[in-house]
Amino acid sequence: MVRTIAGGVVGGIAMYIIGFIFWGTPLSALAFHRADEQASANLQAAMAQALNPNGTGVYIIPDPATAQGTILYGKGPVATVFYNSSGFPVTDSAALIGGFILALVVGILIALALRFVAADFGSRARTTILFAIAAVLWVHIGQSVFNHAPWGYMLYLAFSDFIALVAAGLIAAKVMTRSSDTAPLTTTH
Numbered sequence: 001m002v003r004t005i006a007g008g009v010v011g012g013i014a015m016y017i018i019g020f021i022f023w024g025t026p027l028s029a030l031a032f033h034r035a036d037e038q039a040s041a042n043l044q045a046a047m048a049q050a051l052n053p054n055g056t057g058v059y060i061i062p063d064p065a066t067a068q069g070t071i072l073y074g075k076g077p078v079a080t081v082f083y084n085s086s087g088f089p090v091t092d093s094a095a096l097i098g099g100f101i102l103a104l105v106v107g108i109l110i111a112l113a114l115r116f117v118a119a120d121f122g123s124r125a126r127t128t129i130l131f132a133i134a135a136v137l138w139v140h141i142g143q144s145v146f147n148h149a150p151w152g153y154m155l156y157l158a159f160s161d162f163i164a165l166v167a168a169g170l171i172a173a174k175v176m177t178r179s180s181d182t183a184p185l186t187t188t189h
Contacts, residue, residue, distance in 0.1 A: 004115045005108060007175030011168035012107020016100050018167055022160035024091075031156040047083060056084050080147070103168075110165070111172035121177040128169025136162045 022028065035043065051059060059081045062072040088095075110128070118124040140158035143149035 001115075003176045003178070004111045004172070007172035008108030008111030008168075009104055010107070010175055011110060011170075011172040012104035014171050015107055015164040015168040016103035018164040019099070019103065019160065022156075022163075031153045033150075047081070048085075051081070051083050052085050056086070058082055078148075080149070107168045107172065110169050111176065114169060114173055115176060118173075121173050124173035124176070125170055128166055128173060132162050132165035132169065135165065 059079075061079045061081060063069040064073040114124045114127060118127050136158040140154050140161065144151050144154045
């Protein structure tokens with residue numbers, strides 16, 4: 001069990017570092033489109049005016065819950081807005097600390113799952129890769145399929161999470177593997 005927890009912790013650290021590489025460096029620009037300064041200011045002012053009464057949340061615009069909203073939605077443009085009325089620092093230390101703790105918890109959960117479903121490194125590696133593919137396809141690519149989320153962003157997100165999940169799983173599987181599990185069998189005649 002100690003190897004499992006240790007593998008999960010190391011895997012979680014790797015997942016956190018990979019997340020930073022994809023999202024905390026200029027590489028993240030691959031996932032986003034940018035509006036110019038004036039358009040950004042105009043959109044920010046419009047959000048502050050239109051969304052502040054309802055506060056922080058996720059908005060579908062226009063809202064297709066009414067007949068008029070359905071017509072407007074069909075005509076476009078449409079947006080799903082993740083809105084925070086108070087704002088926060090670009091580099092939020094609380095989010096970094098919380099994200100690190102979350103990565104450790106997820107790494108340990110991955111290691112525990114691998115311990116219970118597979119006994120050797122090869123089986124754990126195959127399980128890791130298959131579950132990572134399944135998870136990102138359903139959770140991220142599904143957003144583009146079902147909700148018309150932008151493909152570029154969702155593919156980048158899916159790829160970054162796939163790499164992080166596989167790294168965490170493979171590291172945990174390797175740390176959990178005892179040297180006796182991988183030593184070649186020898187026979188004496």
